[in-house]
Amino acid sequence: xxxxxxxxxxxxxxxxxxxxxxxxxxxxxxxxxxxxxxxxxxxxxxxxxxxxxxxxxxxxxxxxxxxxxxxxxxxxxxxxxxxxxxxxxxxxxxxxxxxxxxxxxxxxxxxxxxxxxxxxxxxxxxxxxxxxxxxxxxxxxxxxxxxxxxxxxxxxxxxxxxxxxxxxxxxxxxxxxxxxxxxxxxxxxxxxxxxxxxxxxxxxxxxxxxxxxxxxxxxxxxxxxxxxxxxxxxxxxxxxxxxxxxxxxxxxxxxxxxxxxxxxxxxxxxxxxxxxxxxxxxxxxxxxxxxxxxxxxxxxxxxxxxxxxxxxxxxxxxxxxxxxxxxxxxxxxxxxxxxxxxxxxxxxxxxxxxxxxxxxxxxxxxxxxxxxxxxxxxxxxxxxxxxxxxxxxx
Numbered sequence: 001x002x003x004x005x006x007x008x009x010x011x012x013x014x015x016x017x018x019x020x021x022x023x024x025x026x027x028x029x030x031x032x033x034x035x036x037x038x039x040x041x042x043x044x045x046x047x048x049x050x051x052x053x054x055x056x057x058x059x060x061x062x063x064x065x066x067x068x069x070x071x072x073x074x075x076x077x078x079x080x081x082x083x084x085x086x087x088x089x090x091x092x093x094x095x096x097x098x099x100x101x102x103x104x105x106x107x108x109x110x111x112x113x114x115x116x117x118x119x120x121x122x123x124x125x126x127x128x129x130x131x132x133x134x135x136x137x138x139x140x141x142x143x144x145x146x147x148x149x150x151x152x153x154x155x156x157x158x159x160x161x162x163x164x165x166x167x168x169x170x171x172x173x174x175x176x177x178x179x180x181x182x183x184x185x186x187x188x189x190x191x192x193x194x195x196x197x198x199x200x201x202x203x204x205x206x207x208x209x210x211x212x213x214x215x216x217x218x219x220x221x222x223x224x225x226x227x228x229x230x231x232x233x234x235x236x237x238x239x240x241x242x243x244x245x246x247x248x249x250x251x252x253x254x255x256x257x258x259x260x261x262x263x264x265x266x267x268x269x270x271x272x273x274x275x276x277x278x279x280x281x282x283x284x285x286x287x288x289x290x291x292x293x294x295x296x297x298x299x300x301x302x303x304x305x306x307x308x309x310x311x312x313x314x315x316x317x318x319x320x321x322x323x324x325x326x327x328x329x330x331x332x333x334x335x336x337x338x339x340x341x342x343x344x345x346x347x348x349x350x351x352x353x354x355x356x357x358x359x360x361x362x363x364x365x366x367x368x369x370x371x372x373x374x375x376x377x378x379x380x381x382x383x384x385x386x387x388x389x390x391x392x393x394x
Contacts (some may be wrong), residue, residue: 073108
C-alpha cells in the first residue's frame with residue numbers, strides 16, 4: 001500500500017492551460033491567515049519537482065521574494081534608478097552610458113541567480129582587449145554595486161562579482177605636457193580666442209578646468225594690497241568647482257594663488273571683452289558673475305572649452321618651432337587638462353621643489369604640506385606667480 005502524503009507536503013498536477021507540470025508545497029500561513037504556497041513548474045514531473053526544491057531552498061535562504069526571471073539588466077537598471085542618490089549628474093550620465101553600452105549589452109539577458117564568476121571573468125577578459133584598465137575598473141564597479149544592491153534586497157544569494165579580479169586592459173592615453181616653447185605658442189595663438197584668459201590662467205596657475213569654469217569675479221583680485229605689510233599681490237581664490245556640491249575636489253584643493261602679471265593682464269582683457277559681449281547680447285545676456293562665460297553670459301561647459309582649446313592648438317602648431325622630443329601639437333591628441341600638467345612640468349623644469357608645486361596645484365601628499373596648511377589661513381601662495389613672471393619675462 002502506498003504511503004499517504006503528509007499534510008502540507010503539497011502535490012503534483014498537470015496544468016492543461018500552461019501545458020506544464022506544477023509541483024506545490026504549503027508552508028503554513030502568513031500573519032494575515034493566508035496560506036503560503038510555493039510552486040515549481042516544468043515540462044516533466046522531475047523538472048517541476050526540481051524547480052520546487054530550488055524555490056524552497058531560496059525560501060529557506062531568505063530569498064522568498066526573489067523572482068526567478070530577475071536578470072542582470074534588472075539589477076543594473078534598479079541601481080542606476082535608485083542607487084545613485086546624491087551622486088553628481090555628470091557621473092550618473094557616465095555610469096548610464098557605461099552600463100548600457102557594456103554591462104547590459106554583454107550580460108544583461110543573463111538571469112541574476114545564474115550569473116557565475118566565470119561569466120564575469122570571461123566578460124571582463126573580452127573588454128580588456130579593447131578598453132583601458134581604468135574603464136575595466138569602472139565596469140567592474142558598476143556591476144559589483146548593482147549585484148550587491150540586489151543581494152541586499154533578497155534578489156540573489158551572493159555577489160559573484162566580488163570574487164572576480166580586474167584584468168589589465170589596454171594602456172590608457174598617457175598624459176602630456178607642453179614644452180616652454182609650445183606653451184608660448186599656445187598663449188600667442190590664443191590671443192584672438194574667446195578662451196584666451198581662460199588658457200592663460202589655466203597654464204600659469206595650474207587650475208583645474210572644473211575649478212576655472214565656475215570661477216566668479218568676486219573671487220578675483222586684480223589689484224592686491226601693495227601698501228600692506230606683507231604685500232598682498234593680485235590673486236585668485238580657488239574655492240569652488242562644477243561639482244554638484246559646488247566644492248573643490250578635496251578640502252586641500254582650496255587655495256588662494258597669486259596671479260602672474262600675464263594672467264592679470266589677460267583677466268583685465270577678459271573684463272573688457274565681457275563688457276562688449278554684454279552690450280552686444282542685450283536682453284539675451286544672462287548675468288552670472290562668472291569670469292569665463294559664453295557670448296551670452298552663461299557658464300562654459302567642458303565640450304565648449306575642449307572645442308575652443310583644440311582650435312588654439314591647431315593654430316599653435318603653425319607657430320611652435322619643431323622640437324625633437326616634444327609631443328606634436330595635434331589638436332585631436334590634446335585636452336584642456338593638459339595645461340595643468342604643463343604648469344607642473346614647466347615649474348619642475350625650472351627647479352621648483354615638488355612640495356611647493358603640490359601646494360600650487362592643490363595636492364597635499366606630504367606631512368610638511370599638511371602642516372603648512374594648518375598653520376596658514378587662506379594663504380596667498382606666491383611662488384608660482386614669481387617663477388612664471390621670470391619665465392614669461394614680466
